[in-house]
Amino acid sequence: MNAKVKKGLKIGGSTVVVFFLILLILPFAFKGKITKLAKEQINGKLNATVDFDKINLSFIRHFPFATVSIENLRIVGINEFKKDTLLSSESVDLVLNLSSLFSDKGYEIRKLQINNSRILAHVLPNGKDNWTVTKTDSTQKNDTTPMSFNLKLKDFEIKKAYIVYWDELGKQKAVIHNLNHHTSGDFTADSSMLKTKTTIDSLDYWMGGVKYLSKADVELNATIDANLNKKIYKFSENSSRINAIPFSFAGWVKMLDDGYDMDLTLDAKKVDFKAILSMIPAIYSNSFEGVKAGGAVNMSGFLKGKMVGDNYPAFDFKLTAVNGWFQYPKLPKSVQKINIAADISNPGKTLDATVVDISKFAFTLGGNPFSARMRVAYPMSDPELTMKAVGKLDLGNIKEIYPLEAGTQLNGVLDMNLDLSGRMSYYDNNQYDKFKFAGKLNIANMLVKMKASPQDISIAKANMVFNNRYADLSTLQMKLGRNDLTMSGKLENFVAYALHDKTLVGSLNMQSNYFNVSDFMTADAKATKADTAKMSLIQIPKNINFTMKADFKKLVYSKMDFSNAKGTLLVANGDMRIQNMGLQAFGGSMTMNGLYSTADVKKPYVNFDVNLADVTFTEIFKQVETLRKFAPVFEKATGKFSSKLSVNSLLQHDMMPNLASLIGNGSFSTKSIGLSNVEVINALASKLNKSGLSSSTIKDLALSFDIKDGKVNTKPFDVTLGNIKMKLGGSTGLDKTIAYAGTVQMPDQFNMGKFSNLNLKIGGTFSKPKVQIDVMSIINNVIGDTKAKAVSAVNKQIDAAKPNAIKAAQEQADQIRAEAKRIGDQLISEAKNQGDQLVAKTSNPIAKAVAQRAAKKLVEEAQKKSDDLNTKADTKAKDLIEKASGNAKL
Incomplete structure (x- = not known):
């Protein structure tokens, strides 16, 4: 390798390293800018609060494009939607054109991926939705410029989304669990083939309070020929399913400025009878793969027209099944001769013109045929309803055609014949003659036993006959667990109640040998703490108007046990009135009249008049929690x-x-009550030094009281403990505090003289009472008598003094001083003697202690009065001398 090549490789390698380092460093430079810009732009454009934890930026992940990842994105509504979280997402990933980061024309988004999201689409009763959040007010400064994001998507994906659609106006709700969606294609081209795939693990759908889909498994796959300029989307290849029902659509959808236009045809040629069964949740969720089924099925439908505002396209969906059947593996019997003909259609423009027609629904179970049909015709605002059902169902056959859960038992025969037709307005306007309703329902030897239900349900006999005006229940004999109930009576307006939520009127006679109210509470209405069942509010329906005559041999409510309960219950407008209810309770008897009201469920209340006769303390304290709070002393009381x-x-x-x-x-009132080891009485016995009071019997006690501000206020009453008489009055608080005051009269044999009547105060709490005996008032009375005598004698001497000459005045002054001293000394002496006599006359320890305190106080008061008399006499003497000397006016 020559030097030039080596040099070139070295330079190239260095360039790559530098370029790679730049790609690593640049995200940190732009991260703050994008985070700030995103929050400002989004919040400035939306009528919602948008926030997220942070933004991560990468130039390497999808090079040559930049990747922006927004973590924990949250969009929360405002005003009436302030409790709605429109979107919360674990992360939102966007792939951007790298060059657009350096451009003023905005960021170009090529891919959008939303991960682990929760979405709420909410429509209020007034029609306002929570997803229309774009600001339109031109006065907003931030709204005068376009959003700095240009959508040039080629790939859109949603992973693991939980979606709730809640339409309060249309009374619709859908809940989607684990939705995954992927769309790919060129959204920027004039025409593009968009490939979409959507899966939903579970879909539930309600309309008008009726659940039409339950935990449906959905898959939608479609290739769509999209003309983005004309906004027309044609279905090309597509295959979808709901549970085991395969289907596809042919046709197109066009987006309008104010809605949609469409022409769609349902293609469901591959649907068989087993697929239809998959729409029944109980069958689809229980060994569905092994179910054998057969029968001819035809399913078709179309949607054609515009959906704009309140106008809807025309539609018609049909389903027919002929001689269908199914059988579970390893079970001996099958359901045979299943025939269905159903059609739901609308000519378009308004949903009020919808017609639901189930002209045939029939099957044979265990040799017993059953058939029904129903038609609901327009207008839906006042539908004409036609319904007929005839047949016999033997519940005992179900275990032979359906795999019941272990522990489940079903028996009994239902025999029915129902025939109904007419418009709802006939009932609303009391036009009963126009409405046809007739039939019967008989039940015999029915037993329902399920693992999920804590109580077995059995109906030995039930017979009901229907006509236009009422349902006549001639007899109903049923048991719920241990509870038995026999009823008869008449129900009026029940069709309007069942179909139109009108008021159900009735009169019933009820008898029971054993009835426990808590057994009829729902699982949500009871919570268990240790071994104590805590009740929940029983709400009286406002659309029930009943008169019920009850006769219960044994009635249980919470911890209270009643026997032979007889009376009348009037139920209306969320209230239950009790009239002349007599029963045996708490070892005695009770009569009751009153009102239990849940008309305002936020402020339920009771207003009762109760008369208890000869009930035992031990039973009522054990059963009534309120009594334990107001009068815990009853816990240790015996008697009636x-x-x-x-x-x-x-x-x-x-x-x-x-x-x-x-x-x-x-x-x-009580003729006799036994009290033993009661803290208040123990404290009183200790103060009086009379231990025998700790276990006492009170005879012929009667008192009156009122309850207010969390206290029981008792008016003064007489009570005798042993041979000690008391008069008491006061209050008991919710916090178990007590505040009583009165007098104690000691018996004559105590030889307490003037100290026989003592003032008494009881405070503290029932567990820690404080007892005080007040002797100061008695002492002050004795002292007052002595002082009055002394003052009277001195005043007489002073008033008798008459000023004459100076000498006479001097003699008179000396006489006044001497007399004051004599009387003062006599007052002190008499106080000592009187105190000694008080002490000597008393033998009871309590009285002697009181007398000793009184004697000491007498001497102290006598000394004070003596000093006061001498001072007053000296002042008078000086005044006489001054007058005699002419220094003062006579």
Whole structure:
């Protein structure tokens, strides 16, 4: 190799290295510029909040093009859509023309790839959508210039997207799990062949509250001849499927300024009967590959016309199946003679002209034929509905034609004959004579047992006859787990209720030997904590108007057990009124009248009048949680009591009262209540030095109370503990604080004299009570009597003094001073004697301690009064002398 060649290779190699280094370094130079520009441009152009974590830029990944990767892109709505995240994506990759980075004409995007995204398309009831986010206000400064991105796509890809389409106006919803889409072609050419492929792992679709697709597996493959100038897209080669149904489209779609124009024909010649079965989720998801099936099938359809605004293209889709059948492997029987004729059509312009006609739907199961037909004719705003169903279904045959889950058991016979026809407006306008509805439904020996259901359902007998106005339920005998229920009655307006959400009116008689309310709650309505089932709010439907007469031998609600419950329930407008409900409860009896309201589901409440008679403390404390909060003293009480209670309270969503809102009043009485080892009584016994009070029986107790602001306020009442009488009144709080005050009358044998009646205060909490005996008021009464006598005597001496001459005045002054001293000394002496007598007369330790304190206080007060008398006498004496000397006016 000569020197020139070596030199050339060296220079070339160096150039490559330098060029490679430039490609590595340049992204850092442009990264900040692109990040700032992207956020400014996008947020300035959209009525939405756009943000992302960072932008990565590479010149090597798709050289000679630049690659921009936006990480964690988020687009969030504003105003009424502020809770909507329109798009969140783990990353968005764009491939740009490298030269456009140095141009002022904008960045040219060649490829767009969106990865691991969640997309929400939302239409409000007023028709406004969340994806129209481009700003149109010309006053916005940022909107006066075009977006600095030029779309020259050749490749577009979506990987692993979760998409929700929610149309509140049209009452439609679609949920797509794991969508993958790829389109390739030249979007910049006048004409291009676009190759597209789309797969969806699971598609669910609802319209009008009815689920038409459930977990459908979708694949769409199409080659489209796109005339981009004229915006016409013709289907070339294409093959698609929904579950096992293969189909393709022939025709074209043209984009208009305000909508679409189309002429499409459905090609489904390869569809067989097994493919039709794949649209039934229970069959498609259960050993579908091994299912054998046969029968003649024809499926066709078209879409033709413009879709602009509220106008729709004409369409017609037909499905027929003749003598279809299917059989699962390893099962002995098959479903035979399946015949279907269905057609959904519309002449175009308005969806109100749609006609759904299922003229035939028939099959034979276990030798029992079943047939039905239905037609819903325009206008859809007031459809004419025709429906007929006749047949007998033996549920016991299902296990022989369908592989049931282990533990599932089905038995029983359903025999029905239903015939219905008429317009919905007939029911709305009470034109029952125009509406035809007749038929019957009989059920015998039905049993449904499933692993997913915690309760077995059995219906021994059910007989219902229908006519235009009502359904007559002559008998229903059913069991749900342990619960049994026998019903009879009449339901009116049930067709309008079922099809048009109108009010269902009825009168029912219900009997049960055992009925547990919690067993009828849904799984979402119950949460388990340890071994305690926590209830959820039971919402009363507003479109039910029932009168129910109930007779339940055993009724269970939460932890409460009731027996022989009889009464009337009135259900209407989201309320349930209870009239004259009588039952045995808590070891006694209870009668109840009141209201349970969920008319405002955000503020449910109860308003009850309850009368309890001879119920036991132990039972009611064990079963009623609210009582444990307001009166924990009942936990250690024995005996029976009676009570009348009127209560009004908001409810929490666990069905428990909102105690802060609880308002009520009532009375309480008991002939005998036993209390043992109650902290409050123990504290009182300790203060009175009478241990025998710790276990006491209270006789003939009666009191009245009210409930407000989270407290039970008790009016003063008389109570006797042992041989000690008390008069108490006060309150109990939600936090178990107590605040009671009153008097204690000690028995005569205690020989307490003036100290027999003591003031009493009880505070603290039930677990840590504070008991105070107030003796100061009694002491002050004794001192007051002594002071009054002393003051009266001194005042008499002072008032009797009359000023004469100076000598007489001096003598009089000396006499006043002497008399004041004598009386003061006598006051102190009498106080000592009286105190000694108080102490000597008392034998009870409590009384003696009180007397000793009183004696000391008497002497202290007597000394103070003596000093005061001497001071007052000296002042008077000086005044007399000054007057006698002429230094003061008489």
